Every structure is written in structure tokens, then in C-alpha cells.
Amino acid sequence: MLKGKIHRVSGPVIIAEGMHGVSVYEVVEVGHDRLIGEVIGVEGEKAIIQVYEDTTGIQVGEPVYATGNPLSAELGPGLIGSIFDGIQRPLTKLEEVVGFLIRRGVKQPSLPRDSKWYFTPVVKPGVKVSSGDIVGYVQETEAVKHYIMVPHGVHGTLEWVASEGKYSIEEPVMRINGKDISMLQKWPVRKPRPYVEKLEIKQPLVVGTRVVDFLFPLGMGGKAAIPGGFGTGKTVSLQTFTKWSHADITIYVGCGERGNEMADALHSFRKLIDPKTGRPLMERSVFIANTSNMPVAAREASVFLGVTIGEYFRDMGYNVLLVADSTSRWAEAMREISGRLEELPGEEGFPAYLGSRLASFYERSGLVKAMGSPERVGSLTIIGAVSPPGADFSEPVTQSTLRVVRALYALDVSLAYRRHYPAINWLTSYSLYTEDVSKWWINIEPEYPTLRELFMKILQREAELEELVRLVGADALPVEDRLILEVARMIREDFLQQDALSLEDAYSPPLKTALMAKAIKLFYEKAQEAIKIGVPFEKVREMRVREKIARMKNIPFSTPQDQLITFFNDLYKSIIDEFNEITNEVESRVQSSRT
Ligand SMILES: Nc1ncnc2c1ncn2[C@@H]1O[C@H](COP(=O)(O)OP(=O)(O)O)[C@@H](O)[C@H]1O
Ligand SMILES: [Mg+2]
Secondary structure (H helix, E strand, C coil): CCEEEEEEEECCEEEEECCCCCCCCEEEEECCCCEEEEEEEEECCEEEEEECCCCCCCCCCCEEEEEEEECEEEECCCCCCCEECCCCCECCCHHHHHCCCCCCCCCCCCCCCCCCEEEEECCCCCCEECCCCEEEEEECCCCCEEEEECCCCCCEEEEEECCCEEECCCCEEEEECCEEEECCEEEECCCCCCCCEECCCCCECCCCCHHHHHHCCCECCCEEEEECCCCCCHHHHHHHHHHHCCCCEEEEEEECCCHHHHHHHHHHHHHCECCCCCCEHHHHEEEEEECCCCCCHHHHHHHHHHHHHHHHHHHCCCEEEEEEECHHHHHHHHHHHHHHCCCCECHHHCECCHHHHHHHHHCCCEEEECCCCCCCEEEEEEEEEECCHHHCCCCHHHHHHHHHCCEECCECHHHHHCCCCCCECCCCCEECCHHHHHHHHHHHCCCHHHHHHHHHHHHHHHHHHHHHHHHHCHHHCCHHHHHHHHHHHHHHHHHHCCCCCCCCCCCCCHHHHHHHHHHHHHHHHHHHHHHHCCCCHHHHHCCCHHHHHHHHHHCCCCCCHHHHHHHHHHHHHHHHHHHHHHHHHHHHHHHHHHC
């Protein structure tokens, strides 16, 4: 093992000398305590190293050992349900998550070595195999079948495969061209895992939040950001998405947020039940916690560790959702390291490579045809929270993020202040997946494109009218515009507002979402007709059925489809009946005045 010594210490950054032959991104062990670090620059025989553990007390002259390996993730059975820190050390106690139990230099394997997993082979020896081929599986939890794949770069004749039974992750389960291979794989976290090809996104990743699914759909395999000021609902939104999304596997990266918040999140996550399987949500989740109390350098690693694990499950053919809270803290860590390196700073002190580093994270999302047989398609969807200081979206991290993501959920301070949750601003948010997934939506509801367009038009018109209302008051507006304002309010309050804690409405299945939208459209059309034949606007505004529309969101999401349809058909009938009532009144008055 190559050995140099510490020349200079500057917080999490150290400079070591005598490091001939070491390369960038190589893992090193620093000091007598052998703290984990990564080489981030080489100048002659000097290496610049970022240390992933607390460097307090480290002295100039202490040894530095090179390992020859890049920073890698351990992949294999044992991942699901785990909580790791940024460099994949297992965290088992809540105190560790909070960051108060920082154990320096502890070398503990990421995945347990002593656990035995029940392996079932699915191929017979004698066949030719290559990278990505599925050789067998382990039913890791009730929800997750963990496929054991031929590691990347390995191909040849499968000479032997283990028979059904229990194995640890280090015991061989296959032999290819004379080489014994176990279930444990390693993969360098900064290197994207290979796939055959990226595919066009045609399906949404349903998250059960109406403003997302219906107005700004997230593509399955897509990349999105959720920027918002303090307290606008980033964490709640990400938790809601991970809880309810239709993904098979969820990866939650807590990056630089407060430790107690992360512990809370974990605590509540542990109690959550997966609505699809009725099993604990932890049984299809992986947690990575790098809280604000933990060394800053590891924040960067935590994000890439998360995507690597995500890609690994994607390669098995799963749909994976990764959320990162918050990418701003990660960017701040980058700024701190860059500052210590005395690099030429870019905007607001962030390094010039901020944009490309953010891109290298988001660009690992995608819908792909995975390598190996049997043929399979998997996806990795990424949503990153961004916390711009002062909720000012013009700052560098938000702006650089906007350049790479294809959907944006802009959280709005004034909406949060008015308790309009989720506080996703419908005027500034967007999704470039809308077209891609509209066929999928049309299958659920043929009117989807018209409904969505109508809602967007009414909401935009409302925003235009607001100024006028401030000047002259709503009563001075033409009756068509007053109707627009009423319907816009219905869209906002009865459709877009969705309480993340509601037992009935925290999740909105696509069908319920569509049927709700249709109720509002029906009301709007009937109201337009009524007004045209002279029904006074006040009559429309005070209709009893509006109360019923306001309550439609409370039909529980677990309601069976046929009952859901019956419920909404009844609602539509009530709308039509009451409109008939008030228009008949007007018509009979007109008639009696004629006779
Ligand atoms: N969708 C939602 N439903 C209900 N309450 C919400 C929702 N989103 C946010 N909140 C409220 O806002 C508070 C702050 O949200 P949080 O996600 O912690 O903000 P951030 O992470 O952006 O600082 C939450 O504690 C909750 O009371
Ligand atoms: Mg938060």
C-alpha cells in the first residue's frame, strides 16, 4: 500500500505529499485513525484529499495510505431497509442518524457479512452468460425480489451455479470461466452503470398528488426539481411522493438537512405501510442520511451513492424513485471544499463546475433497456429538493438545476402562508413530460388533454383578472369573468389543495383525479349555459351542489373503482339536476311574462 504523509490540513481538505502514482477519485486512508478520504486533485507528488470524516486533531506528518480503489458502493442482498451514511456505513441507531455518534475510522462493511440469504437459481450450468444476465434471486423482503446478476465485464460459460439454499453475500453462487462469483458486487459511485439503451418516456410515475399527476406529470425515469423557501413543504412533498408513488423501490437521500428532522422522517417512515402491499414501506426503501452534523465532504458522496443503488435496482427491471433533500446543501458542501482549495470561484462563490456536477447527478435518471437476459426495462426517476436562500429562485443552484431537469415543482411562500398545500405554484411550475404521457392519461380518461388545458386556461385567466379585481372589485367584472374566478377557486380549493396527512385524500388515484376534474368541468359548462339564458350569477354562486363538489376529495382513495364511478356519476347527476332546477325557474318566469 502506497504511503505518503500529511502536509497540510484545512478542515475537511488535506494535502498529502509523497503520493506518487495516486490517481484522482482514489480512496485513501488518512492519519493514524485511517479516516476515509478521496483524492480530488493531484499535483506532482502531492494529492489533494477530501476527508469524509471529522478531521479534528489530525496532525501534519501523519501517514496517508492509498488503496488503489475508487469510492465504491456495495451492492447485493441487505440493501433494502438499510440506513447508510454518505459513504455507506450502516447506521443502526437513531443517534447515529442525528450525527451525534460519529465514529471515526470505523471500518464496518456496508452490507452484513453474516446474514444468510435464500438463493434460488434460475439458470442451469453450461450456458453462455454475460453482464447483467439474471442467474438467480433472493426474496429479500416480501416486496422485493433481489435478482442476482452477472457482474459487469464478466462473460463466458456458466460452469457452476449454487443450488437452492442459504448463502452469505461473500460465498460463491456461480462460477464463470473458472472464476467464483458471489452475490456481492461493487460499483464506483461516480460512474454510471451501463445499460443497452435509453428509451423514450411514455408513462408517468404516478405520485398521487393531483397537481403533479394531472397538471405537471412526472415521467417514469424522469428528472424533476422541487425548489422552495424554508417551510414551504419540500420535505413533506418528497415524503408524500416516496410514500405513495407507483415506484417499486424508493431511495431517500437526506443530504445536509438537520439531523433531528431526518430522524423524524425516518421514525415516521418506519411506521408507514405500503398501500400497495400492506407491508412496511421500509421493505422497499433504502435510506441515506448525511445530516448537517456530519462531515460536509460526505454529502457529495451520499448523492452519488444513492444514484448508484438506484441504478442497480433499475438494472433488475424495477422502477426506482430517488429523492434528495436537499441538493442545495450538497452544493454548499461543494462550495466549501472549493473555497478551501482556493479555486477560482464562480457565481456566489460556487465552483465553476456546479452546473456540470448537478447534471452528472440528474442525468443518471432514465428509462432504460437493461443489460442481460431476460430482456427487461427499468427506470430511475430523480426528484431533488432545492432550498434557495430567501426563496430567491435566481440564485445559482436553482438556476443550474433548471437547466437539467425536465419538470419543476415551484413551491411558493405565499401559497404556503395561505395554507394552500401542496404549495406548488401552477403558474411557474412546468413539466416537459406532459405530451409524452398524455396517451397514458387518455387511456384512463379520454378527455384528459381537454380537461388539463381548460384548467390551465382558467388558472391563467384568474391570474390576469386578479389585478383588475384589485382595482375595481369582482362585482364590476363581466359575468363570464366572475364565473372564471369562481371556477378557478374551485380548481384551487377543491382539486389542487390536497392535505398530505388526510386519511382519505393524501393519495389520489389517477381515476379519482380525472373524475374530480370532470365534475368541475361539468359545473363550468352548465354554469356558462345557465348564465347565457339569464340565470343571475348569484344563483350559480350559491348552488347547494358546490358544497358537494368541495367534499368530493374526501371519498377515500381505497374506494373500489366501481363505487368510485357510481359516486361521481351521482355527483354529476346532482350538478345537472340543480342546474335544471335553476334554469327551469328562469325559463318559466320568461314564459309567464310572455302570456
Ligand atoms: N402537502 C402538505 N399537506 C399538509 N401540510 C403541509 C404540506 N406541505 C407542507 N405542509 C406543512 O408545512 C410545514 C413545513 O413543511 P416542510 O416540508 O418541513 O418544509 P421545508 O422542507 O420546505 O422547509 C409542514 O410541517 C406542514 O405543516
Ligand atoms: Mg425540509
